Amino acid sequence: MELARMKLEYVVAWPNHAGMFVARKKGFYAEKGLDVEIVWDGWDRGTPAELAIAGEYQFVPIRLGELLETRKTDHPFVAVATFNQVQLGGVISTKSAGITSFKDLEGKTLAMSGIPRMVEMVRQAVEKEGGDFSKVNIQSTSPYVPDIRGVESGECDAVFNVLGWESYTGTRPFDDVVQLNFDDLGIAPHHAYFLCVTEEFLAERPDMVRNFVAATSHGYDYALANEQEALDIMLPTMCDSSPLTLRASFDYMKNSWHAPSGRWGEINPELVESYTQWMIDAGATTASMEDIPGAWTNEYLPES
Numbered sequence: 001m002e003l004a005r006m007k008l009e010y011v012v013a014w015p016n017h018a019g020m021f022v023a024r025k026k027g028f029y030a031e032k033g034l035d036v037e038i039v040w041d042g043w044d045r046g047t048p049a050e051l052a053i054a055g056e057y058q059f060v061p062i063r064l065g066e067l068l069e070t071r072k073t074d075h076p077f078v079a080v081a082t083f084n085q086v087q088l089g090g091v092i093s094t095k096s097a098g099i100t101s102f103k104d105l106e107g108k109t110l111a112m113s114g115i116p117r118m119v120e121m122v123r124q125a126v127e128k129e130g131g132d133f134s135k136v137n138i139q140s141t142s143p144y145v146p147d148i149r150g151v152e153s154g155e156c157d158a159v160f161n162v163l164g165w166e167s168y169t170g171t172r173p174f175d176d177v178v179q180l181n182f183d184d185l186g187i188a189p190h191h192a193y194f195l196c197v198t199e200e201f202l203a204e205r206p207d208m209v210r211n212f213v214a215a216t217s218h219g220y221d222y223a224l225a226n227e228q229e230a231l232d233i234m235l236p237t238m239c240d241s242s243p244l245t246l247r248a249s250f251d252y253m254k255n256s257w258h259a260p261s262g263r264w265g266e267i268n269p270e271l272v273e274s275y276t277q278w279m280i281d282a283g284a285t286t287a288s289m290e291d292i293p294g295a296w297t298n299e300y301l302p303e304s
Contacts, residue, residue, distance in 0.1 A: 001030065003036075004029070004034045004058050005037045005058055006036060007048040007056070007060045008040040009061040009062075009193055010040055013040055014238065015164075017038070018219075018230050018250065019216055019221075019223050020216055020219055022229075023218060023222075024036050024038070028215040028218045028219055029212070034208070034211060034215065036212070036215075048061060052196075052198060058201060058212075059196070061083065062194055063192075064191065065279055065284060065287065067196060067295055068276065068285065068291040068295055069285065069286055071287070072286075075198055076295075077196040077295075078198075078202050079194035079295060080194075080202070080301075081264070081266075081301060082265055083192060083194070083265070084257065085259055086256045088163055088193075089121075089161070090161075090162075090163040090181045091105070091159070091179075092158060092160075093148075093177075094148070094152075095177075095178055096172070096176055097157050098157075101180065102122070102126045103126060103129035103130055104131075106135040106136060108158060109156045109158075110136055110158045111150055112159065112160035113142040114138065114142050115142075117279065119138060124187050124188075128187065148166055148168075148170035148177065163181060164248075164249050164253050167179050169241075174244075188282075189271060189275065190274075191268070195213070195216070199294075210300045213300045214301075214302045217263070217301060220257050220265075224257065230250070263302075265298075266298055267296050267298055272292060273289070276291075277289065
């Protein structure tokens, strides 16, 4: 068995990672000769990409902007799969807070990290619904990332965070939760995270990459076909979340895992190109369209 280390993008494991935990528990990685360690931690020691460059991890999740920017460096990364066919970030609030649309953010306080790319998405969404973005009070909280509990406590009226997870971590009934999705308005649609390796590692160990991707894909296929078993597998790892929260999050996430073709992990070139152009136009990346070739591949995915 060969050790393979995966560094998660998040400070906790959550149901969007279900397929990897299922693949490990069901022995799909072991069948490929891999002993997979899944690690999550803060970024005080470095980003997942930086730690992979240092040799601590082979597999890391990276967003498109960062992925493309690595292509100009001495350590370019390559995306060999995507975790989601949609974006995951959005605005979270409650019906009781009086927010059911982006336009309703007028006169309200929206707590968020303040990253320019995210602020621009909110601006475009508010204005697309006929609202006045200048009337939205953006409360920058970086590096703290607020969740729905900030709304419940009255610290803010809404938060920008991960839909389908932070939405369900409060005390309000789930049917009171409001999730505003940028994809619904066609604002910067994109894949959330890409499963990446360094270009050097891919050249040296293509079989290991192929085996890891195949087993991971099998894990997500199995999770979708065996939902309760997948939830049971996740619960010991995510034991600080109630089964109801895990179920709600799983239900939100599960339809985002597979492409229309039925394959998990399939990267859509049109989404890559359109989001790259959106980031360029918004001044949210130093990358250019010329950085796309070689930055991603579907060649390591198993056939559907």
